[in-house]
Amino acid sequence: MVSTPMYDFAIVRELRKREGWTIGELAARTGVSAAVISKLERNLSLAELPTLFKLGRAFGVNAADLLSLAEFRTAHVKREEQHDSGGFRFRGISYANSRCLYGEAQAGATISRPEIHQDDYEICWVLEGSIRFMLPNEVHELKAGDCIQFDALLEHTFEAIEDCRIVLQQLKKDKRF
Numbered sequence: 498m499v500s501t502p503m504y505d506f507a508i509v510r511e512l513r514k515r516e517g518w519t520i521g522e523l524a525a526r527t528g529v530s531a532a533v534i535s536k537l538e539r540n541l542s543l544a545e546l547p548t549l550f551k552l553g554r555a556f557g558v559n560a561a562d563l564l565s566l567a568e569f570r571t572a573h574v575k576r577e578e579q580h581d582s583g584g585f586r587f588r589g590i591s592y593a594n595s596r597c598l599y600g601e602a603q604a605g606a607t608i609s610r611p612e613i614h615q616d617d618y619e620i621c622w623v624l625e626g627s628i629r630f631m632l633p634n635e636v637h638e639l640k641a642g643d644c645i646q647f648d649a650l651l652e653h654t655f656e657a658i659e660d661c662r663i664v665l666q667q668l669k670k671d672k673r674f
Contacts, residue, residue, distance in 0.1 A: 504567045510538040512556045512566075527551040583608035584657070587665075598665040602657040609654045617667045619649040626661030630654075 513523050513534075520538075524531040529551050536542040544552070544567075549560040556563065577588050584606025589598035604626075621630065627640040630647075631654040637645055638658065647653065649667060 503569055505569050506537040506540055506544060506567050508566045509552060526555045594669045596667040600663045603660050604657050607656040616670045617649040618646060620646045620666040622664045624662040626659040628661050629656045629658050
């Protein structure tokens with residue numbers, strides 16, 4: 498049985514090439530030797546934390562983000578879930594940091610207390626019809642082709658002005674502490 502590696506540091510090569518840098522140029526920017534960078538890119542060694550920190554800074558990310566990019570990943574396949582809320586019919590997929598919903602509703606459907614959100618941003622893209630978003634101190638009427646983004650912790654209501662089809666994306670905010 499072949500074991501799957503935990504990390505694939507070839508991502509360093511991809512990021513370096515995206516920036517248009519040679520190994521020597523990355524070494525000069527970071528103080529990490531060209532030999533270490535070359536070994537990392539070919540997965541002949543693992544990166545130490547100070548190396549991840551220096552390389553991450555060069556690419557504009559923190560060490561944890563760089564390590565996360567290098568983490569060996571496989572695709573995660575899920576089956577959609579369906580639910581009804583306030584006259585809207587939703588089909589959706591949820592992952593750890595994101596939820597994507599496709600919704601349909603007839604004119605007059607209203608969600609005045611959307612499902613409880615955690616600390617999310619919400620994006621709504623109107624594919625067909627029109628919808629009214631009511632947020633504290635503001636109201637937005639969106640038609641096909643319009644999109645809105647807001648902090649989902651804010652109290653919000655949306656109402657189908659016309660029969661509509663929408664895509665909702667809920668993105669969890671990063672936790673800093």
